[in-house]
Amino acid sequence: MLRVGVCVSGGGTNLQAIIDRIGDGAIENASIELVVSNNKNAYALERARQAGIEAVALSPRDYESREAFHEAFMETLDAHRLDLVVLAGFLVILPPQMFPRYENRVINIHPSLIPSFCGTGFYGLKVHEAALKRGVKLTGATVHFVNEETDGGPILLQKSVEVKDGDTPEILQRRVMEEAEWVLLPQAINLIAGGRVRVEDGKAVIEEG
Numbered sequence: 001m002l003r004v005g006v007c008v009s010g011g012g013t014n015l016q017a018i019i020d021r022i023g024d025g026a027i028e029n030a031s032i033e034l035v036v037s038n039n040k041n042a043y044a045l046e047r048a049r050q051a052g053i054e055a056v057a058l059s060p061r062d063y064e065s066r067e068a069f070h071e072a073f074m075e076t077l078d079a080h081r082l083d084l085v086v087l088a089g090f091l092v093i094l095p096p097q098m099f100p101r102y103e104n105r106v107i108n109i110h111p112s113l114i115p116s117f118c119g120t121g122f123y124g125l126k127v128h129e130a131a132l133k134r135g136v137k138l139t140g141a142t143v144h145f146v147n148e149e150t151d152g153g154p155i156l157l158q159k160s161v162e163v164k165d166g167d168t169p170e171i172l173q174r175r176v177m178e179e180a181e182w183v184l185l186p187q188a189i190n191l192i193a194g195g196r197v198r199v200e201d202g203k204a205v206i207e208e209g
């Protein structure tokens with residue numbers, strides 16, 4: 001059974017998709033052992049509680065230093081003996097202790113087709129504002145392994161989404177979430193839980209089922 005921890009900062013719709021896919025069996029052989037947020041008011045924590053999952057709020061503001069927060073964050077993850085850490089809208093830079101300790105065991109969902117519209121400053125609506133400003137006809141979402149470089153790790157899954165005339169950033173964000181994010185993240189977790197993913201020469205390889 002793959003022990004999964006999910007890191008969140010906001011509404012938790014990606015977390016909800018994972019919870020629902022475990023519930024309906026689309027994700028096999030995985031369990032969410034922990035949901036942690038830097039934002040104690042994140043609705044994602046409420047979603048976790050409603051699903052009977054341990055929900056922990058750890059805010060950097062609650063610690064005298066960033067280093068103290070990092071220590072608490074790592075202790076919380078390590079205590080749950082996680083096989084996989086999923087960043088689902090997590091807006092905090094990971095502690096340096098995460099790597100190499102959790103190398104190739106952290107994945108992130110990013111709301112664009114990396115390498116477009118990613119890296120420092122590209123998160124949430126800002127990603128979709130940039131896509132609309134550039135006038136791309138296709139955008140989408142990417143699940144990638146996380147390393148020290150923002151949005152820089154091996155790409156695991158991508159799914160394209162059409163940009164439509166009249167799209168606002170909010171409309172486009174919702175379409176990308178519905179058509180891509182909420183599909184890809186559960187799919188990625190299921191592949192990893194099924195032992196079908198490995199990282200080779202900096203590239204993610206999916207083995208036939």
Ligand code: GRF
Nearest residue numbers: 010011012013014089109111
């Ligand atoms: C979404 O915009 C997603 O693209 C990005 O962070 C946000 C998370 O939303 N990764 P939610 O908290 O999962 O609803």
